[in-house]
Amino acid sequence: MSTYWFKRLIPALICNSLLPVSAANITELSGKDCRAMTNAGVMSSAAPVQCRRLRQVQFKYIDFQDQQHNNGSIIVMDAVSPYVATIFDRLYELKFPINKAQPIRHYHGNDDLSMADNNTSAFNYRPITGKRSLSVHAYGLAIDINPKQNPFVEFGEQGSARFKPGDGAKYANRMKFRYGKDERQGFAEDVVATFADNGFLYWGGFWNTPIDYQHFQVSRNMANLMSAMPADNASQFFDNYVQWYQACKVSYPTAYAEHKVNDYVHYLETKLDSKSLNKTFIQSPEKVIAAIQQPLQTSTICVKD
Template sequence: MITASRNMWVSLFLFSAGAVTLPVNAAQISTLSTGECQLMTKAGVISVTAPVPCQRLRKVTFNYRDFAGKAHTNGKLVVMDAVAPYVGKIFDELYKEGFPIHKAVPIEMYDGDDTRSMTANNTSAFNYRPVAGSNSLSLHAYGAAIDINPLQNPFVTFGSNGNVKFSPVQGTRYANRAQYRFGKPDSRGMAETVIAIFARHGFQYWGGFWDSPIDYQHFQLTKDMALTMSKMTPAQATLFFQRYVAWYDSCSKMYPTAYSHYKFNDYVEYLKHQLSVKSLHTAYSANPQRVMDAIKLQPVRSAICVKR
């Protein structure tokens, strides 16, 4: 008993010191309980008018290390069902690579207030809300976007008078996006270092690519894709996203520089080309079977992987 007790205290000490190494492939996917859905509703994070109901959402629980190197087992994000396994893979890879995350709790802990969540440097995903400064629904409202380390990756807007605003305001210290600078400590936790990991698992669109605003913390699917998946059955959306990720993998092997040179056509563009349509979600609404038949066919990899 004395030996067992001593071992227990040693283990606790190592864990508290952040010295333990947790399993890399440990992300878990679970449905949301009735109580969790009620909590989200009470916090204003979801409502009956949301394009993705609570039954279509999944909780991804994952391991991560904070900026002090301490290991945590309680990272949590809520996302759409079809993307959840891939989000788990993203955060397993981030843990493996030693990418630090300050914290990750569902945004109902902040009553759905994105500003409070950003100020707390909280990594988050689902939130039924509009895009900041507009009436258009955010991709977060579909569980199809992730914001990571908002302090290190601020949301930057530009006023007509030339003023620049950083959200959170403390993010101004990360205005210079160089990870390594002469005479300065290394900047850690910045999204630029993990773009490829997100892209490999389906989140190929990064807000840091935008001109105005610039949203360094933000990774997403396209709106057309999110709208389409929200109209699909879970099984259809799962197959669609599997094809989407496989398309990126195949195109990356055929044209290794297509994505890094920002000349990549994603699987949605391929499907629109095959179906001769301008909008995939409109095509699905008009004829779901036609779209699903196209998805079920094995894609023909060609130069359409690359923008001309």
């Protein structure tokens, strides 16, 4: 697709579908909320994102018994909250079942307890499972959905598999339709496109080891970058990120169906001749912010070689 048509496509997409208009409710965290999170071990003064940069998204959902609930709640970074609201609106429209969705402070920050309760959650100031470095959950930029149907799977040296939660092992077979058995619902595979269309391109089901079927996130570099940016700039950055993905997807549907994606971070790194957008921002934040404020101009690097 020519640059001319790509320039025309982006404004059209923005007008038609990209600016989220949601039935879900987005609110700032109150002082009471923040204290409850701190007391539960979910928030800390050392967290890369503090309460002022977090938002609570409240939404409707349908459970596995086809019952409607109006009390779904998830906490994410401010910049992504409109898109997270759109995600859960879309899941409701699709009648994609969710077992439960409440902030992880109800489990005192214990991810194992939340998974065992088949709870959908997001923000939690904690390290990556089994490691010391921070999880992207600590930035409010990762979402775990239906952990039982979409377990975390890690492998031992002899190839043995361990599932979290334990009863997620019955979903090791990822076939939705199986001969002589009922259709299985709530699989993350069904909503990968919905998350990607709203900026969460990275799915743990794509990983080799461990495999984290429940997990959707932005990249770690993006998490570091967006947490360091002022809120307004982070919001504009993420808006552009989604717009870039949507425009590229329309231009190159086959490549994007195969997940051959160069994202907006790659676009900016190419534009700024940067090997790491995060490092460039640390060295020269005004340079990156100026690039974010410029209109998107080209589609030539949408697709990975």
